[in-house]
Amino acid sequence: KAGVTQTPRYLIKTRGQQVTLSCSPISGHRSVSWYQQTPGQGLQFLFEYFSETQRNKGNFPGRFSGRQFSNSRSEMNVSTLELGDSALYLCASSLRETSTDTQYFGPGTRLTVL
Amino acid sequence: AQTVTQSQPEMSVQEAETVTLSCTYDTSENNYYLFWYKQPPSRQMILVIRQEAYKQQNATENRFSVNFQKAAKSFSLKISDSQLGDTAMYFCAPGNTPLVFGKGTRLSVIA
Numbered sequence: 001k002a003g004v005t006q007t008p009r010y011l012i013k014t015r016g017q018q019v020t021l022s023c024s025p026i027s028g029h030r031s032v033s034w035y036q037q038t039p040g041q042g043l044q045f046l047f048e049y050f051s052e053t054q055r056n057k058g059n060f061p062g063r064f065s066g067r068q069f070s071n072s073r074s075e076m077n078v079s080t081l082e083l084g085d086s087a088l089y090l091c092a093s094s095l096r097e098t099s100t101d102t103q104y105f106g107p108g109t110r111l112t113v114l
Numbered sequence: 115a116q117t118v119t120q121s122q123p124e125m126s127v128q129e130a131e132t133v134t135l136s137c138t139y140d141t142s143e144n145n146y147y148l149f150w151y152k153q154p155p156s157r158q159m160i161l162v163i164r165q166e167a168y169k170q171q172n173a174t175e176n177r178f179s180v181n182f183q184k185a186a187k188s189f190s191l192k193i194s195d196s197q198l199g200d201t202a203m204y205f206c207a208p209g210n211t212p213l214v215f216g217k218g219t220r221l222s223v224i225a
Contacts, residue, residue: 043215105159
């Protein structure tokens with residue numbers, strides 16, 4: 001089975017712009033979670049989608065949003081980019097039949113905001 | 115809120131030796147899993163091992179094993195016969211979705 005894929009792998013944007021990141025889960029997985037990783041804050045949960053519905057949301061401003069499509073692929077969007085949004089954005093997928101399902105991660109998208 | 119503490123920011127070990135990474139946590143959940151992930155320089159998060167909280171037997175995966183003490187809320191990772199490819203950041207994540215990660219332990223395996 002193919003693993004979790006994320007596109008693009010690298011992205012450079014300037015302050016004020018918006019960006020869309022994409023994640024394709026492992027075939028059969030219905031849940032997609034997004035995490036932000038920075039040197040200062042570590043790994044922080046952004047949100048989780050299951051069957052096109054947001055199931056959980058982390059403590060991030062409304063500039064961060066996401067959605068999930070009927071094929072379980074997910075996108076996250078960040079509007080009005082700030083320098084502090086520079087981070088590695090990781091997507092993880094799971095079956096999510098229970099809350100204890102294992103999450104499998106993609107390679108991440110490295111976002112740099114100038 | 116769940117908290118996860120990895121008290122060793124950095125560790126090093128000689129090739130072929132054994133090393134133990136510690137993790138303590140606090141959770142109000144009763145039924146949960148615990149995970150160790152590694153993140154090598156490529157930044158890909160890779161599942162190393164997982165433990166079911168309701169199982170008393172400690173999980174083992176080849177050279178990797180855990181010491182799970184549920185009452186003490188402790189979940190350490192032991193790596194036996196360390197290899198150069200084990201050099202990575204290791205993150206502990208006890209609990210259910212969404213995962214809460216520790217700050218990580220940077221492990222260097224020295225030849």
